[in-house]
Structures are given as C-alpha cells and as structure tokens.
Amino acid sequence: DGGITQSPKYLFRKEGQNVTLSCEQNLNHDAMYWYRQDPGQGLRLIYYSQIVNDFQKGDIAEGYSVSREKKESFPLTVTSAQKNPTAFYLCASSKTRIPDTQYFGPGTRLTVL
Amino acid sequence: AQSVAQPEDQVNVAEGNPLTVKCTYSVSGNPYLFWYVQYPNRGLQFLLKYITGDNLVKGSYGFEAEFNKSQTSFHLKKPSALVSDSALYFCAVGGLTGGGNKLTFGTGTQLKVEL
Numbered sequence: 485d486g487g488i489t490q491s492p493k494y495l496f497r498k499e500g501q502n503v504t505l506s507c508e509q510n511l512n513h514d515a516m517y518w519y520r521q522d523p524g525q526g527l528r529l530i531y532y533s534q535i536v537n538d539f540q541k542g543d544i545a546e547g548y549s550v551s552r553e554k555k556e557s558f559p560l561t562v563t564s565a566q567k568n569p570t571a572f573y574l575c576a577s578s579k580t581r582i583p584d585t586q587y588f589g590p591g592t593r594l595t596v597l
Numbered sequence: 598a599q600s601v602a603q604p605e606d607q608v609n610v611a612e613g614n615p616l617t618v619k620c621t622y623s624v625s626g627n628p629y630l631f632w633y634v635q636y637p638n639r640g641l642q643f644l645l646k647y648i649t650g651d652n653l654v655k656g657s658y659g660f661e662a663e664f665n666k667s668q669t670s671f672h673l674k675k676p677s678a679l680v681s682d683s684a685l686y687f688c689a690v691g692g693l694t695g696g697g698n699k700l701t702f703g704t705g706t707q708l709k710v711e712l
Contacts, residue, residue: 488640490640501650508712519702524606524704524705525704526687526702526703526704526705527641527687527702529699532698532699534698542699555694572638574640574641576641578698581698582629582693582698583629583648583691583692583693583698583699583700584629584698585631585643586631586643586698586700588640588641588642589635589640589642590639590640590690591638591639591640
C-alpha cells in the first residue's frame with residue numbers, strides 16, 4: 485500500500501514541552517511539506533523540503549523545526565517557542581520540484597493543555 | 598507572490614442541481630492550478646489539476662473545472678450534486694517563479710448539498 489502516514493492521529497502537549505510529529509511516505513517522492521490548518525484560514529506552509537538534507541522555511545516557520553535525513557521521512561517538531569500550537573497539522577509529498585500534485589497524509593491534531 | 602481567493606465561505610445547493618465553487622488566482626507566469634476536497638478530520642484528497650492544454654479539466658467523482666485565463670479563474674463544477682459531495686473544497690495555485698513546488702491554498706469553501 486503506497487501513501488503517506490502521519491502519527492500520532494491525536495497529540496496532547498503541556499505548555500513548555502516540545503513535541504515531534506511523524507510523517508513517512510513510500511511514494512518515492514522527492515519533495516515533502518508541512519502545513520498547519522486553522523478554521524477559516526486554509527492551509528499555511530510551515531516548512532518544505534525538495535531534497536534530502538535540505539529544507540526551507542515556509543510562511544509560518546517560527547516555533548517549528550524539521551529535519552530531512554531520509555527521503556521517506558520528514559518529522560516536524562513543535563517547540564515551546566510556538567505560542568499557539570493547537571491546530572491540525574498536515575504533511576504532504578510530491579514527485580517533482582516543479583508545481584505538481586501534492587498528496588496528503590491523514591493529519592495530526594495537536595492540542596495544548 | 599502567488600495568491601488564491603475563494604470568495605464564498607459556504608455554498609448551499611440542492612441534490613441533483615448543478616454546483617459551482619469559485620476560485621480566482623494571481624501568479625507570475627503560467628499557472629498550475631489544483632482542486633482538493635477535505636472531509637472532516639481527514640487529509641486533503643486531490644480532485645483535478647490544470648497545467649496546460651484544454652481549458653476544461655475533468656477529475657474525480659464527476660467534478661470538472663474550467664480554466665479562464667482572461668478572468669484568472671478556475672471554478673469547480675459538477676452537473677448534478679450529491680449529498681455525499683458535502684465537504685470542504687480548496688483551490689491551490691503554483692508557479693515556476695513561486696519557489697519550486699510551493700502551492701498557495703485558498704481559505705476553503707464549505708459545500709453543503711441538501712436533499
């Protein structure tokens with residue numbers, strides 16, 4: 485079964501904690517992306533990576549960090565510096581480095597307690 | 598900079614009637630345009646895309662979209678709506694000068710199909 489997996493589905497964090505969201509793909513895609521979704525605001529790009537060991541900040545990178553050590557994996561860490569982290573986080577991947585169809589994982593809902 | 602506008606937060610339509618969800622865009626150069634659908638607490642599912650060629654693009658589940666360069670629009674359409682089409686729809690745009698494969702998404706339009 486090919487696709488993108490995200491874990492966990494639900495995540496609860498206490499204030500001041502860092503948490504890491506997992507994203508794995510077996511589609512052999514070069515590019516991977518992290519988006520944040522809030523009601524009424526659509527999707528906002530946090531970070532993206534077009535190749536292993538390289539990544540760029542998106543529109544709302546502050547308080548987040550990523551790594552891309554393997555082609556298949558693009559974990560996102562939500563740090564304590566992110567002031568309002570409660571949101572739905574979506575990971576996506578695409579085959580090429582030109583605008584192309586992005587395929588999305590099922591999402592992780594993060595709630596800060 | 599590239600941008601997308603979805604002017605309607607919600608569209609209501611009766612089952613069996615045609616539906617249209619509007620999208621206008623702004624991008625440098627030729628646009629790469631996409632429509633996605635999202636069901637509650639799920640990821641986005643790809644519906645269709647326009648890159649080049651025919652202005653009328655056909656996609657999944659009977660949806661189609663019409664690219665209009667002069668009006669910079671890419672409206673999503675379906676001839677006969679189903680209750681199961683009720684979901685959140687996103688339009689997205691990318692361009693070769695926009696920074697690789699970055700897509701910019703609209704704020705979404707909630708489609709409600711009623712019996």
